[in-house]
Amino acid sequence: MAKKLSDAETLIFLDRFHGHIGPYVVLGYRAGLVANRELGEDPFCKRARTFTGLEPPVSCFTDGVQFGSCCTLGKGNITVSGEGEPRVRFELKDGSKSVEISLTERTKARIAAAHGWETADRLGRQMLSEPEGSLFVVRFPPFTPTR
Numbered sequence: 001m002a003k004k005l006s007d008a009e010t011l012i013f014l015d016r017f018h019g020h021i022g023p024y025v026v027l028g029y030r031a032g033l034v035a036n037r038e039l040g041e042d043p044f045c046k047r048a049r050t051f052t053g054l055e056p057p058v059s060c061f062t063d064g065v066q067f068g069s070c071c072t073l074g075k076g077n078i079t080v081s082g083e084g085e086p087r088v089r090f091e092l093k094d095g096s097k098s099v100e101i102s103l104t105e106r107t108k109a110r111i112a113a114a115h116g117w118e119t120a121d122r123l124g125r126q127m128l129s130e131p132e133g134s135l136f137v138v139r140f141p142p143f144t145p146t147r
């Protein structure tokens, strides 16, 4: 993604792409930005594996990951496994570096307490600009070949 989007633009694009705003799609997006920073912006040099499964709302995280990192289904550089966890691992295609991003317990608790579409929308918008360290646990695991 060449041009940095403002928060307002990001929310418009995310809403258009995903259909609504909520904490999972926003956090997936931000996890994608962490990957861009740590592994580089080039979407063809990295791949992602999310652990969300395909059941919303947790799987909304995977849409955010695609939008943020540009690792997409169509490019074949994202896979989704069925653990049902809002967690993602990115790696460079040559295996030289990887980063795994999951949610802090506090983040999980806040999402669990957000009942209803409006509350989830508000929480997602808040989480777009909160400090990364309070939302995520970011780890740099040693490379383990997955394919």
Ligand SMILES: [Zn+2]
Binding pocket: 018, 020, 022, 025, 056, 057, 060
């Ligand atoms: Zn969603």
